[in-house]
Amino acid sequence: MTVTRDVIELNAQGLSPRAIRVAIDAKFAAQMEDATDTPYPPA
């Protein structure tokens, strides 16, 4: 649920989907092995 909250916040700030994804992955980098196989949005 933390991911959703962060996405809501960053989306409200006007970040692009890709920028949001970069920020999310940076924050959860330590858990990357558990990440779903979700592709990056187009640049």
Added chain:
Amino acid sequence: MAVLTNTGGSEAERRLTRRFALRWAVAGAGSALLAGCDDKKSKSPTPTATVAPTATIAAAAGAVDFSARFAAFAPTDEPNGDLAKVVWPAYVLNAGGDVKQLYEFQVLNGDLMRWMPCFCACKGDGHHNNRDCYVKAVNADGSVVFDAMAPT
């Protein structure tokens, strides 16, 4: 820094000049010391940070690019639902806090959340993105079949 030169004059005048110069130097040094101790923090309130922690972390991390790691995968279709058609399950209504708002966002933003991962190890359950922990399916009429994994 002023340089004293013996420009002549009486001994008393020279002592006066040296005394003045010494006092001036001490006063100047003292002012400099006090200015350095003039902690702006003590005079003005600390500004409240408004930058989102996530964004800040991303900046600090140098924006590490994990895109290549996920390049082989295709995004799943995540149509948006219709909140007017949603029948909220008890586990959402009873969860309290902002849980319902999170579910609402997921219902209305499938086109965004299809690009966001989940890190709860739900990959083993067949989930492909963060939304899968909230929404199982969206019917043609906009009604939604929910997943209970998100609040757990």
